[in-house]
Amino acid sequence: MLAPWPATPMAYLFGDGDMARSISPLLQGLLAIAILVAAIVSALVIVGAWRQRSALALADTPIDDRPAIAWIGIGVGVSTAVLVGLIVWSTVTMATISRPSQTAAFTIAITAHRWWWEATYRSGDTDQNFSTANEIHIPVGAPVRFTLASADLIHSFWVPALGGKTDVIPGQTNVTWLKADHAGSYRGQCSEYCGAQHAHMAFTIVADPPAAFESWRAAQAKPAAIAQDKGALDGEAVFQQRCSKCHAIRGSRADGDRGPDLTHIMSRARLAAGAIPNNAGWLSAWIADPQHIKPGSLMPKLPLSGRELADVRDYLLTLK
Ligand code: HEC
Ligand SMILES: [Cu+2]
Known part of the structure; x- marks a missing residue:
């Protein structure tokens, strides 16, 4: 039995499910490039400081003839090419994740409140509708659609191991989707500062095997037990x-x-x-x-x- 609320820190560099699979390489790529740029810049600063004395010897050379000028052109060219490449990569990733790879199995309506998450499951039969909070079950292997509404101010719905963030904005319903390839629990967190208890506005997505999900859903749809003693x-x-x-x-x-x-x-x-x-x-x-x-x-x-x-x-x- 997996812990229904996984501990922090939340994994985001290696994800699970279709959306995370599109995002993870982009994140890893951006991180690698950032590390590389920091390393190159640091190395050049050190080399530059080292060679200061030879640079002083160039004081009499006209500025356009100094070798450093050519390097500025090379630097601008390389950065521009890398940045354009990253824009294309990000745009393609965003287009890929905006729609689930198969049609969503069903929709869960989320309402974000200060400081908890309401999750409403509706079905054709209104007797089967129910609402729960913070612990959101989905069937493993099926994309599920989420509509996101806010009861008060701006929040952000984020399950790092399963996919990207979607802001939850008052007066507007945003839509996202999530899919988990493996049974287990994936921690989520509000990721838009929303006041005193923002850090305690966590939730969990529990991906159950389909049969376990159906029995969870049937149990949740039942009315409360009648008090006896x-x-x-x-x-x-x-x-x-x-x-x-x-x-x-x-x-x-x-x-x-x-x-x-x-x-x-x-x-x-x-x-x-x-x-x-x-x-x-x-x-x-x-x-x-x-x-x-x-x-x-x-x-x-x-x-x-x-x-x-x-x-x-x-x-x-x-x-x-
Ligand atoms: C003025 C409205 C209000 C009243 C009255 C109130 N509650 Fe709450 N209750 C809330 C809110 C809002 C939350 C969510 C708090 C959060 O997570 O930040 C909550 C959360 C809870 C939770 C946790 C639920 C969960 O799924 O995490 C329990 C249990 C609870 N209340 C029990 C009670 C009981 C028992 C009473 C009466 C003695 C009561 N509440 C009275 C507003 C209220
Ligand atoms: Cu919030």
Whole structure:
């Protein structure tokens, strides 16, 4: 079983899937050329300093006859040729990645929020629609289309190992696609500075084998389990009162949309866009004081008694 949230640093020089396969050689090429240019320039500076004395001896030669002038022409010529070559290479790469190599299997609608990612899966049958947050599953080997909208300001959707960045701009829907050739998890990150918790606006793309993906999708589409024991039932009442303006739980009356949909919260490996692991302890810590974990987060610290906190946590623990 692969870790659903791979650690940083994020790999981008060697990618997986069609889009990354087009981008990686360009990145590697640019890096190699940059290193080469830095090495050549450094060498020339050193040689130039070394030869300063012979240059002084040229003081009487008219400027146009000095050998250095020819080198300026050579330098401009070589740089121009290399830069034009790179422009052509970049343009061809951008044209290649703008469209998936096969038609996309389906679309995931992403809405970027300060500071988390909402992912909505729609299908022909509206009963099967669902929304989740930060942990985005796709089937391995199939290109998936992503529409990108913003609920507030500019963010940027980037999964370095799978492909290029696409900005998420208010008032506009951008489109990109991703494909993973191997099952596994690929870490993503908001890459446009968007305020206090920008660094904690991570997400993960989990590429599942097709059968595992279908069962994940079917499980997510189901409404929430109905609370059974007393603590969880009391917790549901607390939730309706204190949390349901911001959070939805399908199958209950909670239908807020300012925070993540919590219908299957316990199926996710991490909370708060990757900031903390998802288990009973961290869940309590988050509900008790989200501002301590993610200062500035749009979930306020709510005054709950110890009992209410335990009950609401027990209720969330049933949402598998
Ligand atoms: C004013 C709106 C608001 C209220 C009220 C609110 N939340 Fe939140 N909640 C949010 C937002 C926004 C986030 C996303 C925070 C982030 O990741 O930056 C969030 C995140 C969460 C998460 C993490 C979800 C995930 O998938 O990462 C849990 C769990 C949660 N809230 C539980 C609760 C509970 C329980 C209550 C009631 C006691 C509650 N919230 C009340 C807005 C709210
Ligand atoms: Cu952001």
